[in-house]
Structure formats: structure tokens, C-alpha cells
């Protein structure tokens with residue numbers, strides 16, 4: 001029996017308040033187990049980043065968490081709701097328990113401070129009693145972990161290449177040996193070779209250190225080889241969840257199928273995925289019924305009128321689609 | 330260092346532009362402004378002084394424009410700014426030499442303090458957006474729209490008068506001889522407080538507004554969110570991440586705005602009869618003392634450029650991206 | 656504009672000032688220059704803002720002076736805006752030494768202290784009228800906006816649709832007029848408002864040191880006489896308070912309009928900071944207590 005470490009229940013995230021607001025994440029349930037890699041895939045704009053930052057309360061204005069729970073299980077087995085604890089407690093928990101690698105490392109580093117300062121910052125904030133010397137050594141060691149020579153320690157971000165900056169961010173995420181690392185498209189902006197290198201480093205490190213990962217990408221083919229379980233998002237909802245193997249072999253939702261058989265551009269401007277016609281719905285005017293039905297090649301009458309919910313389907317897997325109705329009972 | 334060299338080159342270009350403007354502007358003056366003076370002071374002016382004024386005003390009709398220009402440049406290089414009409418027979422350079430220290434002391438110090446105070450306050454106000462701090466904005470907007478000199482008038486009306494600690498005019502007690510003893514320094518500080526506060530209040534509000542806007546803009550940059558994600562203490566996020574970055578455009582804004590600010594602050598001197606360049610400018614306008622006007626313009630321009638250069642050095646120290654290394 | 660109370664307040668206040676500028680001279684109860692026997696009187700029902708040492712009505716002076724202030728502000732604003740668009744957009748659009756040269760030119764004008772420059776030019780002119788003062792201010796204060804416009808144009812030039820228009824062989828002028836300028840409207844408007852504010856303060860400052868339209872009135876001339884006739888030592892606060900407040904109010908109105916434009920250009924500045932009791936905070940996303948849907 002795998003233990004749960006992070007559990008999202010009924011999470012709703014909005015942009016804006018009142019009548020102007022749009023719901024970018026709707027009723028999402030998600031479970032992350034200890035030591036597992038959970039993939040989160042979906043076209044760009046499907047709400048993956050909003051989900052990741054919403055559940056950690058890092059979403060900048062006008063983002064608002066409109067409801068739900070995010071239950072984190074601590075080392076001693078007790079649980080806390082990240083959405084309900086005090087700011088000071090959340091601050092203590094951040095990075096030491098849950099670290100995040102943000103989309104776009106270029107903007108994640110403070111441009112006016114040395115890499116060393118930014119690494120040491122974390123160490124200082126969470127273990128005030130360590131000596132400056134120990135912190136410097138640890139920073140050097142962290143850079144070594146992701147394959148960066150220690151003479152880069154005192155560089156400024158603009159002196160490093162994009163790939164190196166992303167590695168620095170990964171090193172920084174691992175600084176306090178967190179139990180959960182959330183990675184939002186950590187390699188999207190990089191070219192294929194660097195992308196592969198970084199992923200390899202990441203796999204290695206995970207095996208050695210044993211943290212759990214939420215890995216976000218719009219590139220499903222990447223996830224399939226790299227994660228244990230995958231959740232597929234569409235228009236702010238999780239529409240299918242399965243083990244990588246199952247999803248790869250038999251994707252149940254037509255959207256998952258489309259994602260799997262499209263070839264997203266690895267580099268350069270994002271173009272439309274060739275496997276799915278049309279574009280994602282406008283969050284302000286969502287189609288009735290299943291949000292995917294206007295683009296779905298296998299849509300039926302019921303799809304336009306009733307919204308399918310995520311549940312155990314007759315196939316014994318979790319999917320929200322009328323092709324695989326929820327098993328009753 | 331190529332950045333700094335480029336800036337210095339630019340400042341030299343600006344000096345040349347200011348000098349050239351100064352050469353051409355007096356040529357618009359109708360009639361012969363020097364003749365009146367010569368007639369009045371007949372016999373007291375050396376032929377050399379008359380000549381220098383002629384070069385200044387381009388009254389050598391026999392010479393070509395180009396040779397007029399070069400004799401003008403040569404004269405400037407020798408530090409000869411001509412002779413003041415109002416303070417006859419003092420040369421302009423001496424008159425300005427008397428006023429400059431007062432202006433640098435008053436305007437220079439208060440402008441810098443105003444920048445630091447306003448930037449610090451703006452950082453806090455911008456960071457605490459959505460709290461009581463927002464209510465400061467309308468007040469600062471109103472204050473920053475008031476001309477400096479008018480605020481000075483109000484300060485004099487409200488705070489000076491018989492028995493008040495604040496003197497209404499001058500830079501030191503009449504009768505004291507300027508030197509470095511405590512009595513004189515004390516008197517100078519006492520006289521400088523009110524004009525100083527006037528400049529401070531007017532200039533601080535502008536910096537509060539601009540720094541606040543920069544803080545708000547920078548606060549939603551990714552690295553600030555990352556700093557929060559790292560669980561850093563609030564103060565550290567605010568100072569080392571948000572404010573540290575918001576400071577950069579504010580420093581370059583400071584350099585660019587100096588030319589505007591200096592104009593306003595000089596006028597405070599008029600209101601307080603403070604014996605600096607501003608008061609001299611006022612007297613020169615009233616007396617149509619063209620040589621003094623031009624000299625003051627040149628010196629103010631040079632001072633602003635020097636201050637700009639210092640701001641550049643500060644920027645260089647603050648923004649690693651302008652440094653070329655590694 | 657409708658959902659921007661700041662800008663709306665500013666525009667209304669500005670409208671009132673413009674109205675006074677137009678009808679002020681007819682509304683004024685007295686001729687501003689005519690002397691009377693009510694010497695240095697404090698405000699009363701006959702003289703709302705009191706009188707000067709010559710018995711002139713200060714309310715009429717301020718009211719009549721509004722026209723000159725608005726006129727100089729508007730003319731200087733237009734002149735400076737036209738120049739800044741010409742220099743800034745051209746400098747941004749042209750690559751190479753021509754663009755660099757224009758940019759250096761605006762930087763030179765930017766660092767030369769504006770007010771002393773305006774003072775030496777206006778006091779060297781054979782005559783100063785509202786028009787010449789406005790022109791001098793306009794001709795010397797375009798640099799800031801030119802700089803902003805250049806930066807904006809540089810970034811617009813790299814946008815896809817501009818690149819596409821160039822690839823299609825559209826003429827430079829067509830591209831500038833139809834692809835670039837429409838996208839600069841807000842920046843140009845904000846620059847115009849900023850310059851008007853600067854011009855107004857400059858005109859008043861000039862008048863205060865004694866350079867003004869001969870025989871005409873503006874708020875600065877009122878202050879000039881107040882200062883030179885020792886209004887302060889005589890306790891005649893009414894002599895300088897109304898004109899100063901008028902400047903501050905006009906300045907605030909212009910700043911408010913500019914805040915509105917800034918918030919439109921830079922959405923991050925919009926104060927949606929605390930609606931319905933929820934405080935938006937970077938780093939700690941608010942969590943609504945109860946489901947709203």
C-alpha cells in the first residue's frame with residue numbers, strides 16, 4: 001500500500017472575483033503517492049500551471065482559490081490543509097517540504113543577485129543555525145549534483161545559458177531535500193539535446209533521493225516514458241487519470257488519444273497539435289455538456305447536454321467520458 | 330568599463346550642445362545689450378572686459394560666425410564667463426563661485442535625501458498594496474503637483490515670524506562672517522532647515538509614486554513568486570528581490586529627472602532669499618544680466634551632468650548586467 | 656474610462672478648468688488690473704479672494720489667468736507631442752546611425768536642465784507673449800516622450816504583423832501610420848498630459864520670476880506680485896493661497912488622468928487589490944472561505 005503524500009480535493013481556482021471571474025481549474029481531485037512521478041498533461045492553456053500554483057497558494061493576482069482542500073501528509077503522519085494553515089506555517093513548509101521548478105527559468109532567477117546568494121538564501125531561511133561556510137559548501141555540492149562546475153557559483157544569472165539556469169533551479173529545488181517537487185514545464189524552453197540531458201539528471205536524482213514529483217508538460221510523449229501515473233487536463237478539469245502504461249496502450253478519452261498521437265513542436269513557437277482539430281474553449285463561454293464535445297470526433301447526443309464526471313469507468317479506470325460511463329454501484 | 334566610457338562621451342556631447350546653445354541664444358537679443366552698460370560705466374571698464382563681453386554676445390560684426398564661435402569657445406576654456414551687469418565689476422565666474430556652494434549644499438543634499446526617503450517609502454507602499462498604504466497615494470499626488478516655490482511660501486507664512494525658530498530668509502545670521510566655527514555652522518543649519526524641508530516634501534512624493542509603481546510591476550515578476558515559494562521571510566522577499574530590482578529603473582529615472590527637478594528646487598531659493606544660483610538667476614532675469622544668466626545655465630548644466638555621471642556609476646554598481654565580466 | 660474612477664475624476668476636473676479658461680474673462684466680477692480703494696483686503700463677499708496692495712480683485716486675477724495657463728499648457732503640449740512623435744517614432748523605426756543620432760539628440764535635450772534653458776531663451780527674446788512662451792516650452796520639453804516612444808516603437812517593430820507588413824513590401828510611411836501609431840495612442844496621450852503639466856508649471860514658474868506675457872494675467876503673475884509686494888510679511892495669505900491651490904488642483908487632475916492611462920497601458924497597476932474584502936497578495940493567493948458557485 002503506497003502512502004499518500006499530497007492530496008488535492010475538489011480544488012477550484014478562479015481568475016478575478018465576482019461576475020468578471022473565470023474558473024481556470026474546476027473540481028480537480030489528484031493524489032500523489034510517496035516516491036511517485038505524477039504527470040500532468042494537456043494542451044497549453046488547459047490550466048496545468050494554474051493548478052500547480054493554486055494548490056501551493058503561489059498564484060499571482062488576479063488568481064484566487066475558490067474552494068477545495070490540499071492535504072499534505074507530514075513525516076510524522078499528521079496532515080495539514082495547505083489552503084487553511086497560517087502564513088508563517090506555510091512559509092516554513094514551502095521548499096523544505098514542497099519545492100517548485102517554475103515554467104521558464106530565465107525569469108525565475110533574481111537578475112541582480114549571484115547564484116550563490118540565491119542558493120544560500122534558502123539554506124539560511126530554513127536552517128538559521130548553519131554556518132556561512134557550511135552553506136557555501138552545500139551550495140557548491142548542489143551545483144555539482146546537477147552537473148554545474150563549482151566555479152559558476154558566483155555567476156550572475158545572465159552569465160549562464162538557458163540550460164544551466166534551469167539546472168540551477170533544479171539544484172535550488174533540491175536544496176532542502178524536499179519530499180515533493182513540482183515541475184512546471186521545466187524543459188519546454190530548451191532545445192531537445194539539453195532537454196534530454198536535464199531529464200536524465202532528474203531521473204537519476206530522483207532515484208537517489210527518493211522525492212515525489214508532479215511533472216507538468218504539454219508533451220505527453222515525454223511523460224509516457226518518464227512518469228508512473230498521468231492525469232490529463234482539459235479546460236481546467238482532469239478528464240482522465242491512469243498509469244503511464246495503460247494510458248499509452250489504451251487511452252480512453254478521445255482527447256488523451258488525440259494528445260498521444262500529436263507531435264507537439266519541441267522547440268520554437270507552439271503550434272496547434274496535429275492530432276486534435278479546433279482549439280480549446282473560451283473559459284468565459286464553455287460549451288454545455290462535455291467541454292470537449294465540439295472538437296470530439298466521437299461525440300454523441302448526450303455529450304452536448306450532460307457533463308460526464310471523473311470516476312471509475314466500466315473499464316476499471318478513471319475517466320470522464322460518455323464513451324466509458326461510470327460504473328454504477 | 331566601455332559602458333562608462335560611452336556615457337562620458339555622451340556627456341561631452343551634451344556639454345558641447347549646451348555651450349553651442351549658449352553661443353546662439355544671445356544673438357536673438359535685440360539691440361546692443363552691452364552698449365548700455367558701457368555707457369553707464371564709462372571709464373571703469375577695461376578694454377579687455379569690453380572685448381570679452383563682445384565675444385560673449387557676438388557683437389564683433391566684422392568677424393565671421395565661425396571665428397566668433399571659436400573665440401567664444403576659447404574664452405570659455407579660460408574660465409572667462411564675462412562680466413556681470415548686476416554685480417559690476419565682478420566677473421560672472423566669481424559671482425557664481427559665491428552662489429554655487431550654497432546651492433550644492435541645499436539643493437544637492439535635499440535632492441539626494443528626498444530620493445532615498447521617497448524610494449524607501451515607495452517600496453513599502455508598493456509592497457503593502459491593498460492595505461491602508463494605498464490611501465497615501467492621493468495625498469502624494471496632490472503634493473507632487475504643487476510647485477516647490479509655492480510650498481515654500483506657505484511654509485514661510487505658517488512657520489516663520491517673530492519668535493519662530495525658523496528664519497524666513499538668508500543662509501545665515503546677518504553679521505556673521507562665513508567660516509568653519511560652530512556658531513556659523515549652527516546658523517547655516519538653522520537657516521537651511523525650512524527651505525530644505527520644502528524641497529524634501531515636494532520631491533519625496535514624486536519618488537514615492539514612481540517607486541510604488543515599480544514595486545507593483547516587479548512584484549508580479551516570476552522571481553518574486555519564486556522567492557515566496559522558497560519560504561523566505563517577507564522582509565527578505567521585499568528587500569532583496571522586489572525592491573532591489575524596482576530600484577534600478579528608479580535610479581535611471583533619478584538621473585533623467587535631475588534636469589527637471591533642479592529647475593524646481595532652484596526657485597525655493599528665491600522664496601527664502603537663499604544666496605544660491607536660484608536667487609542669482611532671479612536677480613539676473615530682473616536686471617537683464619545676460620552674462621550671468623548664461624553662466625548660471627552653463628554651471629547648472631555641468632552640475633547636472635556630473636550628478637548624472639554619479640548616478641551612472643551607482644547604476645553600474647547596482648545592475649550586474651551592465652558590467653562586462655565572465 | 657467608465658470603470659476607472661480616478662481618470663474620470665481627473666477628466667471632470669480638467670473640464671471645469673477648460674470651461675473657466677473659455678468663459679473666465681466674462682465671469683470675472685472685476686477687471687483684474689483695475690485698482691480700487693479696497694487696499695489689501697482679506698476675502699469678503701465683494702472680493703471673494705481679497706485684494707492686492709493696489710486694490711485689485713484677486714478672484715478676478717485668478718479667474719482671468721486660467722485662460723493663459725490652459726492656453727500655454729495646450730499649445731506647448733501639442734508642439735512637444737508632435738515633435739516627440741516625429742523624433743521618437745523615427746528613431747525607433749530607423750535602424751543604424753540615423754536612429755542612434757535621433758536618440759542621442761533626445762537624450763541631450765533630456766539631461767540639459769529644462770527650466771534654466773527656458774529662462775535664458777525667453778529672457779533673450781525681443782518680446783514674450785503667451786504664444787512665444789508656449790513655443791519655447793514646447794520646443795524644449797519633447798525629449799522625455801520621444802525617449803518613451805522610441806522604446807515602444809522598437810518593441811513594436813519586432814512584432815509579427817509589422818514584420819509581415821514589411822515583408823509584403825508596404826511603404827515605411829504606411830506601416831508607421833497604420834501599424835505602429837495606432838498602438839502608441841495610449842503612450843502618446845500619456846505623454847501629452849505629462850507635458851501639459853510640465854508646461855503649466857513652467858509657465859507659472861517663469862511668471863513667478865518675472866518672465867510673462869506683458870500686461871496679461873496668469874497664476875504665476877499673481878504670485879509674482881504677491882512675492883514682490885511682501886504679501887507674506889504683511890500677512891496677506893489670500894494673495895498667494897488661491898493661485899497655488901489652483902495649480903495644485905489642475906496638476907492633480909492631470910496626474911489622475913495619467914494614472915488612468917498608465918493603468919490601461921500597464922495592467923499590473925490596476926488596483927483590483929482589495930475587492931469584496933479579499934486582499935490580493937503576491938506569494939499568498941487568497942482562499943475564499945466558502946464555495947461561490
Ligand SMILES: Nc1ncnc2c1ncn2[C@@H]1O[C@H](COP(=O)(O)OP(=O)(O)O)[C@@H](O)[C@H]1O
Nearest residue numbers: 015024043044045046047048049050051062283
Ligand atoms: N491572469 C489571468 N487572467 C485571466 N485568465 C488567465 C490568467 N492567466 C491564465 N488565464 C487563463 O487560465 C487558463 C489556464 O492557464 P494556464 O494554467 O497557464 O495553462 P497551462 O499551464 O496549462 O498552459 C488559460 O485559459 C488562460 O487563458
Ligand SMILES: [Mg+2]
Nearest residue numbers: 048049050103
Ligand atoms: Mg503553464
